[in-house]
Amino acid sequence: MAFSPRAQRISLVWRLRVAMLAGMSMTSLVGAVVVYCLATLVIPMPTPHHDNLPLVNLIVAAIYVPILLAVGVTVGMRIGRPGLRWIREGRPPTDAEKRAVLNAPRRFFTLHAVSWGLSAVFFAVFNAFFSLPLGVAVLQIVALAGITTSSIAYLVAERIARPLAGRALATGIPDRLRVRSVANRTMFAWILGTGVVVSGIGAVGLAALVRREDVTVFQLAMTMLVLGAIGVVIGGFTIYVAARASSDPVRGLRQSLAQVGAGDLDVRSPIYDGTEIGLLQAGFNDMVAGLRERERLRDLFGRHVGDDVARTALVGGVQLGGETREVVVLFVDVIGSTHLASQRPPEEVVSLLNRFFTVVIDVVHDHDGWINKFEGDAALAIWNAPVPVDAPEAKALAAARVMARRLAAEVPELSAGIGVSGGRAVAGNVGAAERYEYTVIGDPVNEAARLTGYAKQVPSYVAANAALLDAAGDEAGAWVEIEPFTARGRPEPTRVATPPLTSGG
Numbered sequence: 001m002a003f004s005p006r007a008q009r010i011s012l013v014w015r016l017r018v019a020m021l022a023g024m025s026m027t028s029l030v031g032a033v034v035v036y037c038l039a040t041l042v043i044p045m046p047t048p049h050h051d052n053l054p055l056v057n058l059i060v061a062a063i064y065v066p067i068l069l070a071v072g073v074t075v076g077m078r079i080g081r082p083g084l085r086w087i088r089e090g091r092p093p094t095d096a097e098k099r100a101v102l103n104a105p106r107r108f109f110t111l112h113a114v115s116w117g118l119s120a121v122f123f124a125v126f127n128a129f130f131s132l133p134l135g136v137a138v139l140q141i142v143a144l145a146g147i148t149t150s151s152i153a154y155l156v157a158e159r160i161a162r163p164l165a166g167r168a169l170a171t172g173i174p175d176r177l178r179v180r181s182v183a184n185r186t187m188f189a190w191i192l193g194t195g196v197v198v199s200g201i202g203a204v205g206l207a208a209l210v211r212r213e214d215v216t217v218f219q220l221a222m223t224m225l226v227l228g229a230i231g232v233v234i235g236g237f238t239i240y241v242a243a244r245a246s247s248d249p250v251r252g253l254r255q256s257l258a259q260v261g262a263g264d265l266d267v268r269s270p271i272y273d274g275t276e277i278g279l280l281q282a283g284f285n286d287m288v289a290g291l292r293e294r295e296r297l298r299d300l301f302g303r304h305v306g307d308d309v310a311r312t313a314l315v316g317g318v319q320l321g322g323e324t325r326e327v328v329v330l331f332v333d334v335i336g337s338t339h340l341a342s343q344r345p346p347e348e349v350v351s352l353l354n355r356f357f358t359v360v361i362d363v364v365h366d367h368d369g370w371i372n373k374f375e376g377d378a379a380l381a382i383w384n385a386p387v388p389v390d391a392p393e394a395k396a397l398a399a400a401r402v403m404a405r406r407l408a409a410e411v412p413e414l415s416a417g418i419g420v421s422g423g424r425a426v427a428g429n430v431g432a433a434e435r436y437e438y439t440v441i442g443d444p445v446n447e448a449a450r451l452t453g454y455a456k457q458v459p460s461y462v463a464a465n466a467a468l469l470d471a472a473g474d475e476a477g478a479w480v481e482i483e484p485f486t487a488r489g490r491p492e493p494t495r496v497a498t499p500p501l502t503s504g505g
Contacts, residue, residue, distance in 0.1 A: 019160050025069065025073070027112070027149055027152045027153045027156055028065075028069060028072070028112075028115075028149060030148075030149060030152060031116065031145045031146065031148065031149030031152075032061075032065065032145075035141055035142060035145045057123070057126075057127070060123075060126065061123075064119070064122070068115055068118075068119065071115075072111060072112075072115055075111055076108065076111060079104060079107045079108060079111065084164075085097065087164075087167075092171045093168050093171065097168070098168045098169070098171075101161060101164050101165055101168045102165055102168065102169075104157055104161050105154050105157040105158040105161060106154070108153050108154065108157040109150050109151075109153055109154040109157070111153075112146070112149055112150040112153040113146065113150040115146075116142065116143075116145065116146025116147075116149060116150060117143075117146060119142055119146065120138075120139055120142035120143045120146055121139075123138050123139075123142055124136070124138050124139035124142070151189075155189070165271065165278060166270065166271035166278070169271045169278055169279070169281075169282040170271060170282070170285070186242050186246075189239055189242035190239070246277060249277045249278070249281060250277065252269060252270065252281075253269050253277075253280065253281055253284060256268075256269040256284065256288075257284070260288060260291070265288060265291050265292045265295055266292070267288060268285055268288070269281045269284050269285055271285075323426070323427060323428060324424055324425070324426055324427075325384060325385050325424070325425065325426075325427050326384060326392075326422070326423070326424055327382055327383060327384045327385050327392070327422065327423070327424075327425050327427065327440055327442075327444060328382070328383040328384060328392040328393055328395075328396040328420065328421070328422040328444070328468065329380065329381070329382055329383075329396075329420070329421050329422065329425075329440065329444045329445050329447075329448040330364070330369065330380075330381040330382075330383075330396050330399060330400055330403075330418065330419070330420050330448065331378065331379075331380055331381075331418070331419045331420075331445075331448040331449050331451070331452045332360055332378060332379050332381075332403065332416050332417070332418045332419075332452065333377065333378040333416060333417050333449075333452045333453075333456075334353075334356065334377035334378065334414055334415070334416050335414075335415040335416060335417060335456050335461075336415070337376070337377040340352075340414070352411070352413055352414060353377060355410070355411050356377075356407065356411050356414055356416070357374065357379060359403065359406050359407055359410055359411060360379050360381075360403060360407075361379075362406075363399050363402050363403040363406060364381045364399055364403075366399075366402075367383075367395040367396070367398055367399035367402070368383065368389050368390075368395050369381045369382065369383050369389075369395065369396065369399055370382050370383070370385070370386070370387075372438075372439060372440060373437075373439065378452075380440075380445070380448075381396075381399070382427070382440050383395055383396045385425075385427035385440055386427060386438060391471075391472075391473065392422070393422060393468045393469075393471040393472045393475075394471075394472040394473050394474070394475040396420055396422070396468070397420060397464055397468060397469075397472050397475050397476075397478075397479065398475050398478075400418045400420050400462050400464060400499075401462065401478060401499045403418060404418055404460060404461055404462045404499070415456075415461060416461060417452045417453065417454075417455035417456035417458075417461050417462075417463070418452060418455055418461060418462045418463070419447075419448045419449065419450065419451030419452030419453075419454070419455050419462075419463050419464070420448060420451065420462075420463070420464035420465065420468065421444045421445075421447040421448040421451060421464070421465045421468075422444050422465060422467075422468050423442065423443055423444040423447075424442060424443075424444075425440050425441060425442025425443070425444050425445060426440070426441050426442055427439075427440045427441075447465065447487065447494065450485075450487035450488065450490075450494075451463040451464065451465065451485070451487075451494070451496070454485050454487075454496070455498075458482070458498050459498075459501055460498050460499050460500070460501055462498050462499055463485070463496050463497075463498055464479065464496070464497050464498070465494055465495065465496070465497075466479075466481045466495035466496055466497040467495060468497075469481075469497055478499055479497040479498065479499055480497060480498065480499070480500055481495060481496065481497045482496050482497065482498055483496065484496060
């Protein structure tokens with residue numbers, strides 16, 4: 001039978017609540033057992049003047065402890081309620097609710113410490129009416145048991161609240177949070193494993209000095225044996241658990257960091273608890289999320305302006321203005337695009353242009369060029385800007401030949417003219433501080449556009465300034481010079497070269 005999400009959330013709330021109250025109740029019972037063991041086996045007790053005083057203490061405890069437990073359960077419910085409301089309602093926690101979850105172990109520790117402190121005073125005063133040494137001994141015993149129980153309560157509450165703390169921190173670190181220190185957890189482990197034992201030994205030594213006639217060698221020997229065994233076994237165990245509670249999440253965080261270093265930005269470190277380590281893991285996740293966002297922006301930036309421009313901007317920043325460089329420019333423009341748009345549906349035209357530009361981009365990148373911009377059904381490619389390129393003339397001319405051949409084979413529905421020119425131009429960021437683009441401005445760009453129009457009349461659909469052949473090396477052998485072309489607005493004709501149809505098409 002499948003339960004609704006709301007029923008599952010309510011079930012989770014009740015499980016956590018029952019686990020917390022059961023853990024706290026069991027902790028109190030452990031404390032009562034510790035009191036009994038210390039009083040009967042460890043701490044040498046003064047001989048009471050009334051034989052029935054142990055029975056009287058037992059009766060008083062039977063009345064007092066249930067009342068204290070009832071009060072503790074009521075207060076504990078109030079402590080846990082704010083940290084569970086958001087789970088029951090199925091929404092992200094507020095900062096106040098996050099703080100309630102993360103501060104719960106500290107509050108449960110305070111609850112136990114206050115309860116046991118009151119109990120120590122109550123039973124010490126009660127027994128002091130019959131025997132002052134007995135009252136002092138009872139105060140020592142209940143105080144030691146209270147320290148033990150409160151420390152256990154902190155560790156138990158932290159363990160039970162660990163999954164809840166992870167879910168709370170997964171949505172962000174709250175403001176004004178009192179961070180639980182790893183040192184606190186270590187100190188509680190030390191108190192359980194060493195502090196109580198050493199304090200017990202000190203109490204026994206004090207009792208032996210004050211009441212020499214009441215303490216036998218056998219009692220001292222038994223006390224040393226019991227406390228020594230507790231110190232070795234419980235001390236070693238609690239320190240081991242505390243050490244693992246710190247080392248395991250740190251190891252996981254180190255592994256996650258290694259994955260990020262290897263380029264995996266989808267990694268997420270599981271949040272272990274609400275201590276400094278849990279906050280460190282939450283901060284790590286926020287950092288990786290920021291890196292993922294930055295990488296997406298860099299990728300989008302690179303797609304818009306080109307990887308080389310993006311890399312240059314990220315490394316050196318952006319400055320308006322430009323520099324004069326020797327560049328080679330390739331301009332490609334679809335023939336009859338107006339007729340194409342009027343005869344075909346827009347979706348088909350866009351799909352066709354995407355196929356066209358895929359070939360153009362692929363060829364330009366294969367020949368170390370850079371796509372500067374798209375202008376409707378045309379594209380402008382640059383060599384030697386923004387980064388230097390070896391043999392730009394040869395690479396641009398080769399790109400023009402290969403582009404013509406591939407367009408004819410892969411996009412036969414379209415024809416395009418390709419013009420190539422070169423010379424000095426200004427390359428840089430043009431615009432305003434709020435919006436700008438990296439572009440190339442100069443005579444080579446204008447001439448390449450004019451040659452593209454002329455190329456539409458050439459059988460190979462490719463026309464280049466023949467002066468580029470002088471620096472093209474072996475690539476010049478794949479081109480032939482044809483009749484010069486006088487571009488509009490130019491006083492002198494331009495030498496023109498084109499690949500023969502056997503090479504270009």
